[in-house]
Amino acid sequence: MIKTFFDWLKKPMGLIAVGITFLTLFSVAAFGLYQTQQPPAQPIEFPHKTHIAFGIQCLYCHPGASKGPSAGIPTQEKCWACHNQIQKTQTSALLAPLKDAVISGTPIEWVPVAIVPDFVQFNHRAHIAAGRNCEECHGDMSQVNIAENPQVMNMGWCLTCHVEAAGDDQEKLIKLSDCGTCHY
Amino acid sequence: MSQQFSRRDFLKLAGLGAATTAVLTGCGPASRYVKREPYMEMPEYTATGQSTYYATTCRECAAGCGLVVRTYQGRAIKTEGNANHPLNLGKTCARGQATLHGLYNPDRVQEPSTGDWDAAVQVVADALKNNKPEEVAFLMGMAPDHLFDLISDLANATGMNAPVRFGALGMFEARATLSKAAENLFGQAGLPHFDIGGAQVVLSFGANFLETWLSPVSYTRGFVGLREAQTKQRGTLVQFEARMSATGGKADEWVPLRTGTEALVALSIGKLAAEMMGVAAPRAFAGVSVQDAASKSGIKVETLEHIAKMFISQKALAIPGGAALGQSNGLEVAEAVLALNALVDNLGKSGGVYLSALAPAQSEYHRPASAQEMQDFVQKMADGKFKVLFIHGVNPMFELPKTIDFKGALSGVEQVISFATFPDETAAEADHVFPDHHGLESWGYQRVATGTAQPVLSGAQPVVSPFYNTRSTADVLIAAAQIAGGSFAQALPYADEVEFLQTKVAALMSEANGSFSAMDEVGFMASFQQYGGWWRNVDGRGIPSAAGALNRDINAGDAEFAGEGEFFFVPFVSPTLAEAGANKPWLQELPDPTTTVMWNTWLEMNPETAHELHIENDDVVRVVSEAGAVELPVYVYPAIRPDTVAMPFGQGHTAYGQYAEGRGVNPADLLGQHFNGAGDLAFAGMKVKIEKTGKKQQLSRLESLMGVYGEGMEAEH
Numbered sequence: 001m002i003k004t005f006f007d008w009l010k011k012p013m014g015l016i017a018v019g020i021t022f023l024t025l026f027s028v029a030a031f032g033l034y035q036t037q038q039p040p041a042q043p044i045e046f047p048h049k050t051h052i053a054f055g056i057q058c059l060y061c062h063p064g065a066s067k068g069p070s071a072g073i074p075t076q077e078k079c080w081a082c083h084n085q086i087q088k089t090q091t092s093a094l095l096a097p098l099k100d101a102v103i104s105g106t107p108i109e110w111v112p113v114a115i116v117p118d119f120v121q122f123n124h125r126a127h128i129a130a131g132r133n134c135e136e137c138h139g140d141m142s143q144v145n146i147a148e149n150p151q152v153m154n155m156g157w158c159l160t161c162h163v164e165a166a167g168d169d170q171e172k173l174i175k176l177s178d179c180g181t182c183h184y
Numbered sequence: 185m186s187q188q189f190s191r192r193d194f195l196k197l198a199g200l201g202a203a204t205t206a207v208l209t210g211c212g213p214a215s216r217y218v219k220r221e222p223y224m225e226m227p228e229y230t231a232t233g234q235s236t237y238y239a240t241t242c243r244e245c246a247a248g249c250g251l252v253v254r255t256y257q258g259r260a261i262k263t264e265g266n267a268n269h270p271l272n273l274g275k276t277c278a279r280g281q282a283t284l285h286g287l288y289n290p291d292r293v294q295e296p297s298t299g300d301w302d303a304a305v306q307v308v309a310d311a312l313k314n315n316k317p318e319e320v321a322f323l324m325g326m327a328p329d330h331l332f333d334l335i336s337d338l339a340n341a342t343g344m345n346a347p348v349r350f351g352a353l354g355m356f357e358a359r360a361t362l363s364k365a366a367e368n369l370f371g372q373a374g375l376p377h378f379d380i381g382g383a384q385v386v387l388s389f390g391a392n393f394l395e396t397w398l399s400p401v402s403y404t405r406g407f408v409g410l411r412e413a414q415t416k417q418r419g420t421l422v423q424f425e426a427r428m429s430a431t432g433g434k435a436d437e438w439v440p441l442r443t444g445t446e447a448l449v450a451l452s453i454g455k456l457a458a459e460m461m462g463v464a465a466p467r468a469f470a471g472v473s474v475q476d477a478a479s480k481s482g483i484k485v486e487t488l489e490h491i492a493k494m495f496i497s498q499k500a501l502a503i504p505g506g507a508a509l510g511q512s513n514g515l516e517v518a519e520a521v522l523a524l525n526a527l528v529d530n531l532g533k534s535g536g537v538y539l540s541a542l543a544p545a546q547s548e549y550h551r552p553a554s555a556q557e558m559q560d561f562v563q564k565m566a567d568g569k570f571k572v573l574f575i576h577g578v579n580p581m582f583e584l585p586k587t588i589d590f591k592g593a594l595s596g597v598e599q600v601i602s603f604a605t606f607p608d609e610t611a612a613e614a615d616h617v618f619p620d621h622h623g624l625e626s627w628g629y630q631r632v633a634t635g636t637a638q639p640v641l642s643g644a645q646p647v648v649s650p651f652y653n654t655r656s657t658a659d660v661l662i663a664a665a666q667i668a669g670g671s672f673a674q675a676l677p678y679a680d681e682v683e684f685l686q687t688k689v690a691a692l693m694s695e696a697n698g699s700f701s702a703m704d705e706v707g708f709m710a711s712f713q714q715y716g717g718w719w720r721n722v723d724g725r726g727i728p729s730a731a732g733a734l735n736r737d738i739n740a741g742d743a744e745f746a747g748e749g750e751f752f753f754v755p756f757v758s759p760t761l762a763e764a765g766a767n768k769p770w771l772q773e774l775p776d777p778t779t780t781v782m783w784n785t786w787l788e789m790n791p792e793t794a795h796e797l798h799i800e801n802d803d804v805v806r807v808v809s810e811a812g813a814v815e816l817p818v819y820v821y822p823a824i825r826p827d828t829v830a831m832p833f834g835q836g837h838t839a840y841g842q843y844a845e846g847r848g849v850n851p852a853d854l855l856g857q858h859f860n861g862a863g864d865l866a867f868a869g870m871k872v873k874i875e876k877t878g879k880k881q882q883l884s885r886l887e888s889l890m891g892v893y894g895e896g897m898e899a900e901h
Contacts, residue, residue, distance in 0.1 A: 002191070006190075006191055009189070009194075010189075018189075018194075022197070022201070025198070025201040025202075026201070029201065029204055040217045063232075064231060064232035064233050067231055067234075068231050068232065068233045068234045069233040069234065070232050070233025070234075071232070071233075072222070072232030072233060073220055073222040073232075074222065075222050075223045075224055075225060075226045076222070076224045076225075077223075077224060077225045077226070102224075105224060107221035107222060107223075107224055108221070108222070109219040109220070109221055110219070110220050110221075110222065111217050111218070111219055111220070112217075112218075112220055113217075115216055115217070117216065124233075
């Protein structure tokens with residue numbers, strides 16, 4: 001039975017079948033891979049570009065970036081401080097979820113997109129202190145609505161920048177490329 | 185190409201494709217996306233992504249260890265010991281770690297049985313106001329905490345019954361016996377403190393100080409000091425007990441004496457030691473016959489001589505505890521063992537026996553009730569002496585021997601009000617349940633009764649906001665007293681629990697030698713919370729008087745055993761669960777240190793005995809005592825005397841939530857009402873019968889079912 005099957009595989013029809021199977025597997029894998037790189041759905045279609053156009057600094061909503069490991073997601077209290085003074089908040093369908101969340105006192109379930117695995121100890125503060133700008137890693141947020149992640153945040157990407165930053169300073173290079181800098 | 189494409193290649197390629205797909209998709213960020221709920225209003229002391237740490241006190245047992253709890257975005261994440269705290273110096277036991285499983289337990293009582301708290305406070309106020317003061321009783325857990333002080337103040341001012349404290353741990357530790365023996369020998373009641381770390385040779389008569397005994401974290405640290413061999417010679421531990429406990433497992437010598445002969449053995453060692461020292465045997469030891477003791481206990485005279493020699497050759501310490509004191513002659517056991525210390529003159533010396541330091545602002549040791557006192561209390565309940573019973577922090581339906589019949593006595597009480605955090609057996613029988621916060625959500629302080637040289641008042645503060653509609657019992661009582669008016673309102677003139685705490689704690693500001701000082705009350709309270717308590721930087725331990733210790737008769741007598749059976753019965757507190765850990769899955773999943781059994785109760789039986797009775801591992805047997813019978817699987821345990829069977833206490837709940845309920849059996853169902861000279865329960869003074877049932881129930885255990893001792897191998901081949 002198996003032998004008959006393998007004999008059939010060697011015939012043109014069989015070869016085509018193998019080809020189709022292989023292509024199917026490949027395209028499913030490719031599609032899966034593509035899916036993983038898409039920004040996730042957010043509870044509110046938050047327009048970053050609108051807020052930046054008003055001249056609001058990144059650190060106004062994400063102040064943790066200059067203070068500690070996590071930049072943080074703003075509290076509803078912070079959103080509402082401005083939005084309850086804006087007429088459009090009362091009428092806009094886009095802003096209805098915010099209004100509902102504040103009135104009912106339920107937290108908005110955001111999905112952070114710029115994330116690293118649990119075994120990486122990333123700290124924003126050190127990067128801000130070293131003079132890096134937010135857009136160097138997070139892209140130009142004045143061009144996007146909901147947050148996208150323009151980089152594949154993997155180790156190669158981190159190290160490329162770390163090595164560049166060290167330049168010719170051997171001591172700095174050792175510090176910046178040490179495993180324990182990020183994995184501890 | 186198709187010619188070379190074999191089946192193997194096809195499978196390889198297909199497998200590779202599947203693996204690649206899995207890996208590539210699994211490594212993508214989408215696999216890690218999680219929802220984040222930001223604060224609606226961020227507390228000002230919180231920084232995103234940074235943990236906040238709070239010092240508080242562990243409430244899992246009455247020892248009073250200091251904790252530092254890591255919280256993240258308003259959730260408690262991890263408990264660790266408070267490195268500053270003199271009792272535990274940064275360490276915790278497994279129960280301390282598992283306190284989070286109490287906080288997040290899905291079975292917690294989430295609201296008062298009246299639905300809202302105004303009605304609940306009114307119920308409590310009516311109960312206080314509408315009954316005569318002597319008809320109101322409070323039953324509390326063992327911890328000498330702020331709530332005990334608050335209720336004591338209320339009772340003193342109004343003539344109500346003084347609050348009674350009780351816990352199964354205190355019953356199995358025989359605290360009343362230790363205190364009484366100290367009073368008889370040293371002229372002062374109180375818990376003795378044993379400086380294990382400073383000794384070179386430790387004889388422990390049943391004291392399971394590495395498990396649950398008195399203050400296990402502190403005594404474990406003492407044991408580390410005993411074993412420490414960098415700066416001194418490694419110390420030796422000799423454990424006398426019929427069934428090897430986890431502490432016995434750590435001992436250099438384990439002496440399996442017959443249950444009930446501990447006093448004889450201790451006196452014999454005293455007599456032999458005195459002879460070796462070249463002094464006449466003191467009156468305490470003179471009356472004993474070494475030959476007689478050897479034959480009754482099943483220990484060779486040579487062994488006794490060898491231990492006596494070791495005892496006098498180096499800095500030695502003898503500790504009484506556990507099942508050795510839970511005998512009809514338990515008080516004499518404690519006296520005999522404490523007298524050994526007087527013989528080698530270690531009283532009040534490094535490596536010896538002290539009287540525990542009293543906590544700051546404490547004038548005498550507040551002993552929890554003994555089992556006999558509880559029997560009286562329950563009798564009063566049954567006789568209708570109490571119209572109202574308030575219960576907090578204890579589960580007497582589970583912890584008291586069934587024969588004391590707490591359940592039956594409840595019918596003699598008109599109104600039972602429970603403040604239980606969890607739906608335990610007692611709460612199920614109560615008329616009202618007004619749930620207290622979990623320990624990690626509560627304010628408070630607790631006196632450290634024993635375990636450290638310094639007088640310590642351990643502080644507690646909420647590390648998270650309460651999750652449910654619960655309320656602090658102190659707040660409920662303060663509010664109810666205000667409504668009840670009169671002397672009740674005068675006794676508790678506080679706005680809330682925090683004001684009460686401040687009033688009590690601020691009194692320490694003027695005390696000398698404090699661990700910190702402050703100029704004003706607010707600063708003092710802030711430091712009290714920050715450091716996790718206040719302690720005096722002095723050795724506050726008492727020095728026992730040796731005057732009357734040896735010049736007295738100690739009549740060991742023969743221990744009496746209740747029941748018909750042929751086996752001595754040794755119940756012991758589960759080292760992992762203790763009395764209230766069964767509702768915490770981490771503790772259930774933690775293997776017992778000696779048997780590695782999890783999630784169940786077992787009966788320990790010697791392989792010889794099992795062989796004679798044709799019983800194998802996991803055979804279910806019926807254990808019959810004079811008080812009752814239970815059925816449970818056997819664990820064949822080589823480290824137990826053939827004439828003894830043992831059973832852990834901690835399981836066998838009929839309520840207490842999904843993880844505890846209907847699991848294992850409760851040895852308290854087998855215990856009768858026999859007491860020793862100090863009123864503690866003679867829990868190990870029983871004999872039981874073993875009956876086969878023909879059933880089998882496989883125990884889940886970590887060790888191989890083949891057995892670490894090769895037992896069961898034959899059947900396999």
